[in-house]
Amino acid sequence: DTEVTQTPKHLVMGMTNKKSLKCEQHMGHRAMYWYKQKAKKPPELMFVYSYEKLSINESVPSRFSPECPNSSLLNLHLHALQPEDSALYLCASSQLPGLADNEQFFGPGTRLTVL
């Protein structure tokens, strides 16, 4: 299984809602990532988890709260978002950040719309 799955595919939420994005991989990878991609822009890194511990936070606002319950699962909890947070949220995984042959496998993304 060389797939990263993300749910839901689409999400519409209000600014007062609390929602969560889910990402799953069964490739035995120990590094997982969240990226954000605005329309017509390249993806931007948000968070990196290595061995289920947060290793990189790219100064992301606290209304985005990542969680890595186990080595296969990565969540992104959303609360009090703004309309400008509307974007495609991409999850990725890799064997480990420190390996040379370390391509990242990306999921299809969750298209988030904040009203």
Added chain:
Amino acid sequence: DAKTTQPTSMDCAEGRAANLPCNHSTISGNEYVYWYRQIHSQGPQYIIHGLKNNETNEMASLIITEDRKSSTLILPHATLRDTAVYYCIVRVASYGKLTFGQGTILTVHP
């Protein structure tokens, strides 16, 4: 990570080779060149990476100049399904961060 420069867009005829250039003149000795592509509304897809030597896999070939300041991704026989944004990324392998530039929009036409 070193900065990369890519043409904004390129066209290629179906069945012909697509040669996508990337300039990374400030690359350091321990930085790898990675290529990813993103087909519309999908997640990025890994293509190939290299450090010094030229590399080839089932998808593409990567040619890195001897001074490592530039590289070329070659899709040997482009198909319509290769239409995508192609990202050239230079990074240190020991860090997990991928820093995407603006990429090259490759359009393959019949």
